[in-house]
Amino acid sequence: MTDQSVSKNTPDYLSLLRLDGRGFVVLGAGQGIGEQTVHALAQAGARVLCVDQDEGLARNIAEAVGGIPCVADATKRADVQRVFDTARKHFGRVHGVVDIIGVAGIKPFSAVDDESWDRQFDIVVRHAYLAIQIGGEMMKADGGGSFAFVGSLAGNRAIPNETAYATSKAALHHLVRCAGAEYAPYNVRINAVSPGFVRTPRLNQRLSEAAWAAINEVIPLGRPATPAEIAGPLLFLASDLSAHMAGEIIEVDGGVGVMAKFPKVTFGPSETPTP
Numbered sequence: 008m009t010d011q012s013v014s015k016n017t018p019d020y021l022s023l024l025r026l027d028g029r030g031f032v033v034l035g036a037g038q039g040i041g042e043q044t045v046h047a048l049a050q051a052g053a054r055v056l057c058v059d060q061d062e063g064l065a066r067n068i069a070e071a072v073g074g075i076p077c078v079a080d081a082t083k084r085a086d087v088q089r090v091f092d093t094a095r096k097h098f099g100r101v102h103g104v105v106d107i108i109g110v111a112g113i114k115p116f117s118a119v120d121d122e123s124w125d126r127q128f129d130i131v132v133r134h135a136y137l138a139i140q141i142g143g144e145m146m147k148a149d150g151g152g153s154f155a156f157v158g159s160l161a162g163n164r165a166i167p168n169e170t171a172y173a174t175s176k177a178a179l180h181h182l183v184r185c186a187g188a189e190y191a192p193y194n195v196r197i198n199a200v201s202p203g204f205v206r207t208p209r210l211n212q213r214l215s216e217a218a219w220a221a222i223n224e225v226i227p228l229g230r231p232a233t234p235a236e237i238a239g240p241l242l243f244l245a246s247d248l249s250a251h252m253a254g255e256i257i258e259v260d261g262g263v264g265v266m267a268k269f270p271k272v273t274f275g276p277s278e279t280p281t282p
Contacts, residue, residue: 025246034106059076113169130175186254198244226260228261
């Protein structure tokens with residue numbers, strides 16, 4: 008027997024994933040996770056402003072999905088204001104933002120100088136602060152919207168030689184939590200995904216196949232994520248499927264974050280491993 012009271016209240020879940028006609032801004036759209044996220048949003052029906060510092064990359068991804076290219080430095084307030092003004096001009100209103108921007112400075116903490124420390128925080132935290140302050144107020148005035156940021160496993164765990172990067176990502180995570188709580192009453196949802204190792208074009212240039220093989224050993228799923236596997240959760244956060252989420256950080260790391268470091272040992276038949 009079918010419970011009619013349940014069936015008639017069941018949503019059309021596929022329609023909750025759709026973004027038909029909604030205007031989205033993707034910051035860092037040109038390659039890797041950003042490029043795949045633009046495709047994901049566009050396939051769900053969104054209209055996309057493709058923002059990148061590289062004019063060629065911005066134009067290429069915009070042409071691929073019928074979006075609008077925009078060249079900007081997201082660490083500069085005037086540029087971010089122009090991005091959102093451009094989006095509103097073309098879309099009428101901004102329904103969402105997906106922010107991919109971030110570069111990892113990897114070096115011993117003793118080698119971090121003032122310039123690299125400040126640059127790390129600019130490229131990870133400052134642009135997010137500007138996007139929320141400018142875009143969030145715009146969404147607030149227009150009835151709501153969503154932000155989806157890309158954090159990092161490094162913001163949750165200590166990783167060798169990534170103190171500056173990890174600290175900036177931890178700051179981004181807490182910005183998402185705090186701003187998420189502040190803007191939630193206005194139906195502006197601010198959330199993030201926290202990836203582990205991802206085979207992006209930038210990391211493929213920096214890491215050898217031997218390095219990737221070593222990385223595989225610490226990932227319970229046995230491999231790093233593809234950019235598309237991060238774009239999927241970002242699409243979820245952009246859609247109405249995540250309508251009751253605010254200030255959340257979703258770990259998408261192949262299980263790395265749930266593992267405790269433990270030596271590879273062989274136990275005898277009567278032995279039980281203990282912490």
